[in-house]
Amino acid sequence: MAGIMLPRRTSKRASTNLNIVEIKEYATLENELKKYIKDRKALNKIREAYLFAEKMHSEQKRRNGDPYIYHPLSTAYYLAQLQMGPKTIKAGLLHDVVEDTPVTVEEIEQKFGKEIASLVESVTKVSYFAEENREQIKSEYLRKLYISMAKDIRVIIIKIADRLHNMLTIENLPEDKQRVIAKETLTIYAAIAHRIGMKNAKSKLEDMAFKVLNPKDFEHIEHLIEKGRESRDVNIAKTIDDISVFLRKEKHIKIVDIFGREKTIYSIYRKMNVKGKQFEELHDLVAIRIIARSADDCYKILGYLHQKYLPLSGRFKDHIAIPKNNVYQSLHTTLSDNKGMFFEVQIRTQQMDDVAEAGAAAHWRYKEGEVVDIVKRQKQIDEQIDIFSRILDLTDQINEEENSSEKELENQLQKDVFGSMIYVLTPTQNVITLPYGATVLDFAYRIHTEIGEKTTGAKIDGLFSPINTVLESGQVVEIKTSSKQQPTHEWLKIATTSNAKNRIRKYLAHKLKEDNSFEEDRKELAKKTENLINSYINQKELKWKRMSPAEILENVKKAGYANLEEFLISVGKGELSIVDATDKFFINHNFSKDEEALRSIKSKTINDQTLKNDIVIDGITNIKTSIASCCMPIPYEDVIGYVGKSGNGIKVHLKECYNLYTNEENKRLVQVQWNSAVAENSLYTTKLKYFATDRPNLLYDISRALTNLKATTINVKLGLDPKTLLVNGELTIKVKSSAQLNQIILTIKSIANIIDCERAVKSIK
Secondary structure: OOOOOOOOOOOOOOOOOOOOOOOOOOOHHHHHHHHOOOOOOHHHHHHHHHHHHHHHHHOOOOOOOOOHHHHHHHHHHHHHHHOOOOOHHHHHHHHEEEEEEEHHHHHHHHHOOHHHHHHHHHHHHHHHHHHHHHEEEEEOHHOOOOHHHOOOOHHHHHHHHHHHHHHOOOOOOHHHHHHHHHHHHHHHHHHHHHHHOHHHHHHHHHHHHHHHHHHHHHHHHHHHHOOOHHHHHHHHHHHHHHHHHHHHHHOOOEEEEEEEOOOOOHHHHHHHHHHHEEEHOOOOEEEEEEEEEHHHHHHHHHHHHHHOOOEOOOOOOOOOOOOOOOOOOOOOEOOOOOOOEEEEEEEEHHHHHHHHHHHHHHEEEEOOOOHHHHHHHHHHHHHHHOOOHHHHHHHHHHHHOOOOOOOHHHHHHHHHHHOOOEEEEOOOOOOEEEEEOOEEEHHHHHHHHHHHHHHHEEEEEEEEEEEOOOOOOOEEEEEEEOOOOOOOOHHHHHOOOOHHHHHHHHHHHHHHHHHHHHHHHHHHHHHHHHHHHHHHHHOOHHHHHHHHHHHHHHHHHHHHOOHHHHHHHHHHOOOOHHHHHHHOOOOOOOOOHHHHHHHHHHOOOOOOOOOOOOEOOOOOOOOOEEEEEOOOOOOOEEEEEOOOOOOEEEEEEEOOEEHHHHHHOOEEEEOEEEOHHHOOOOOOOEEEEEEOOOOOHHHHHHHHHHOOOOEEEEEEEEEEOOOEEEEEEEEEEEEEEEEEEEEHHHHHOOOOOOEEEOOOOOEOO
């Protein structure tokens, strides 16, 4: 059960709520088809495909003994509810004949045409890899899945319909296999359905998988929903009546529809489990959806509702102006009436509602007499969903590279296409989807390779920013270019997307190939550059801080250079100044003569590892202090010192640390403060805990966010509930200040599938 649709105020619109039942008669499918296909010839051809599938599967049975034809018949029925065209319906009916019967793809093409044969073949290839080794999903399987959907989105739509029926009848399988398939459904198929906007199918898949993985909690929540449904329905129905009368009679604005939709069982469980809330504490079990006649009316209705009801601060979202990456558009607001009852309202047009529920499938809805160009239609969908061209581009780039692997392609697809996303706008208001943590440079290469190669920065919301600026959702970005600009090795450290990095590497490789014809000149340039660096080091008296040759080479290779000579040549050509090259690659800034001298003087009484100059006590900076491990304070939080009894100096605690407040300990407290002159150059250890629903590359996205925000990760602990796939993790990180930590927490909270993130220090009040 993926949520109940409450009675509507009007009934003119066709329901977008999928009816996931098993059908056993062709007449049931035909009745559904006749709702939107009026062409008798097209209906007859669909019947021919059914009769052919029935004949081919006639000797086969499902595990419960039912005729196998029930499966493709039900798959086609779900596709018909999405109002897919005749060719997609026929492919749904035929999707298993090549895999499970002696029929070949060539026979399908001869009998039903090339387009249907191509769909059946693609679905068959994906199915084969899914069956081969489910417990360790092979990279090749995911590659086939993604590339198939990139070439024709109908392949994955058929697979989702196929999976819906498999989950409906999953009780016929052994229990261990049920759990494997349910987990695969939750982590792969529900995730893909979400990414391409098929919200209704995604919700059905999530609930059916949850029922298998955690049947006890599923039944418990289902019982709670039923128990309170009568009173809840009365309250929502009254609110719907009030809103309807208010809009139509008082504000004279016509609406297409208004109705209530329940949250899914899985989403309710997730909120209860992670937020620690009881069922009775959840105030948004039902959302009221208003279908407006136009986008302008959506905003008018929003304004009127905010006049009538009290809007909750921070709960308004405008997905019409900035659609989600799966083209989801709607206005969301949470309101409270005069009795204190909270309820969510979603406002959208009919077209927005169709796309919100069916996603990419809505773009393939059948229109009588329409001749569809598959490539053109796929391109139109990709302009909105923004994933197909990137899948194919990444595939081509990986294939061009030597020593590349299927696993590498899978990882890049997961990072750049199916990971956490941000949505930024061009000056012409086109939405560009980029992976979380993407920079101005990534954006430029996403627009076009030539623009990327010439970019000098960008205007972000009217303010100029350099190419390494990390972008955020909702920003308007205008790229600035120069004909004199060209990529450098430093760019490889700025770019985060595979597309940008691959394009930069390709440019540098081509340039290196050109430069190889001047080998003698290259060696002379490298030697000259090295002499200039040595002269600078001697001039500034930095020789005692110079790194070892091995350390210098390690730094150079980390920056993407093949060897020291290649690095020196790039400096000689002006890609880096002598000062920057010396500062970043040759000098150890952490080595201090003064500190060494101080350690020598204090060696009789002070361990050099515990000396802390970042804390000032009565204006003195060199008293021995250490950071308390119980509360882990970081600059520039309110702190207090505790004079230890063992003579080991002063422990610095947060003022609200529980461990300080006894009568005896109060006498040992001293006032301390941060010494910003030292603290700003130091890193401090702290811990975070987060809660999330599991998905591929979740930890990668978190790690990338920490890297982008200049945090150092020390340790990661993960816990996974095998029944619900809910993750609870703990991160030990090093940061510079509390401001940086707050930014990290907010950033992690914005990552897809993250439910909450907070500081993990037990001794804080």
